[in-house]
Amino acid sequence: MLLIFGMTLVAIGGFAQRRDSVYFEPLQRTDLKPIVIDGARYFYGSQRLKNAYSLEIPFYDLNDPEVNRNFKQFKTLRTVGSVLGFAPTVYFVYNLSGGAYNGGAFWTIYSAGVVGTVLCNLLAENKMRFAVRAFNLGITRHRVGLSVQPLPHQNTAWGIAYRVGF
Numbered sequence: 001m002l003l004i005f006g007m008t009l010v011a012i013g014g015f016a017q018r019r020d021s022v023y024f025e026p027l028q029r030t031d032l033k034p035i036v037i038d039g040a041r042y043f044y045g046s047q048r049l050k051n052a053y054s055l056e057i058p059f060y061d062l063n064d065p066e067v068n069r070n071f072k073q074f075k076t077l078r079t080v081g082s083v084l085g086f087a088p089t090v091y092f093v094y095n096l097s098g099g100a101y102n103g104g105a106f107w108t109i110y111s112a113g114v115v116g117t118v119l120c121n122l123l124a125e126n127k128m129r130f131a132v133r134a135f136n137l138g139i140t141r142h143r144v145g146l147s148v149q150p151l152p153h154q155n156t157a158w159g160i161a162y163r164v165g166f
Contacts, residue, residue, distance in 0.1 A: 032058055032139040035132045040125075042132075052128050059131065064138045070131035074124045081120030087113045 033045035035055060042049045044058060052074065059071050088110040095101040147159035 032062060034136050034139060037129065037132055055128075055132070055135075059135060062135055062138050064134060066134045067131050067138060070127045070134065074127040074131060077120045077124035077127060081117045081124065084113050084116035084120060 035058070036043040042052055042055060044055065049055065056071065059067050088106065091106060091109050095106075147157075149157040149159075151157050
């Protein structure tokens with residue numbers, strides 16, 4: 001009985017503000033915008049970002065553990081890639097200061113540094129794509145509502161609606 005009374009009040013209030021037959025209430029935050037990746041460019045809402053690190057603030061605003069974990073792994077892999085790219089320089093400077101220079105060792109370290117840097121950057125971009133995908137799923141606005149439709153012969157159709165979208 002209480003449920004029918006509550007549904008009647010919702011329906012009466014809904015008819016006073018009627019635009020369509022379904023009345024929705026957002027369940028989650030709506031101030032976060034979706035992120036779009038176009039090649040190597042990131043767009044937050046309609047604004048182009050300079051780099052992927054600019055997404056740190058929206059990611060932490062959502063406070064989703066999966067997004068935060070993937071973003072931290074992205075930053076770690078980028079740092080490791082930078083260190084690997086710097087390794088041949090360290091070897092070369094060490095040999096300039098009195099060490100015995102070995103050309104074969106230098107080219108081996110150089111090649112390993114380039115391969116390691118490229119591999120870490122590819123893995124980092126993959127982690128960023130996982131973070132963006134999880135972020136966009138996290139900000140999806142789920143809505144629930146009550147649908148009331150007048151039918152011919154003084155009947156009314158009642159229904160509950162669930163909608164997912166941006």
